[in-house]
Amino acid sequence: MAVLKLNNIAIICFMIAVNSIRGEFPQPFPVVNPNPALFVDFGPHVDQQIPISDDGSTGLFTISTEFPFFDNLYDSLFVSVNGAIGPREIGTYTLKPFPLHNGVEMIAPFWADVDLRTNGGRIYYREAIADTEADEDCQRRATIDVKDAFPTLTDYAAKWCFVVTWYRVTFYGVKSTPPPENTFQVLLSTDGKRSFVSFIYGDITWTTGRASDGNEMTGLGGKPAQVGFNAGDGINHFSIPGSYTDDIVNIEKTSNVGTPGKWVFRVDNSDIQDPTCSSNVDRIITEGPRFSSFLGGKEITISGPCLDYHDQIICDFGGKKVQGKLGNKHSAKCVAPFRGELGNVELKISLDDGITTPGLLASYSHIHIQIIWTRELSEPL
């Protein structure tokens, strides 16, 4: 399929070159914000536009700040046609599931085989730092998203915002008329220290290009779109539920912040923070780091259960209990105690001052913490 596509690209590139001279690209649609309550203002009146291509990008775009992402700082990025943003161009159109190796750092609001040559769909982007109503609105909305999702971050104020909108884009190899179209937007924001990403979805109707075994009429099936974050180290990544499955076509009806079509994440460190919490007692706790020195002292962040300010948090590290503290409404923090031996211990968390006995899952969840000599001697679990 890849070879086929490459041949097609060569042919189509020639056709585009000819069309470009003749000015015969599909005309862009008039831009209509599908949901002003969700989507930051976008379009040719405020944005730049990505050149028409199948698997191209903005080219390297130098940003006016350093954007923290997965424990690194980035001062430039590519916006790739195929639904991803990062310090590298993402020309790949047939996806592999996260985690990806080879240093492919990626913010993926909807990584799939977008093709801008086919219909009038366009991708608009801007670094929203000007003293204009549209740019200030980007920073204001990003700030609100963060404060709504992470209520303890009352001091957060976005100083920089970057917005990209994939507007009515369709997929490579589409045969149907009119073609299925997707509209989605991503906001990046930072205050210089912390950084956040909002994914915003309008109509999502296709998931897969034809070269990824998708149906050429519907854009469904095959290897569907991936939504989440990839650190590129083969370990750290985050995929939202349904990513890389057929269910991702329903992403505009889902949320981790209670607003269908919106997902918000903190992305500056290696553990992507998803504000989703759950009263589901069987929910797996996913935060970390999932290791500590045998001397103790490592602060462990635990998320999953919905927490409240009146919860009395106790962490039980293999029988050694320590008092924890509230991180935000979705996370607690406990400092691992001294433990004079190596190996795994079970970490349990109580929200009622340790009254509830372990095993009554209404108040307990658990993970295993690996006790090691130093971080360098072992990888996190």
Ligand SMILES: [Ca+2]
């Ligand atoms: Ca493509």
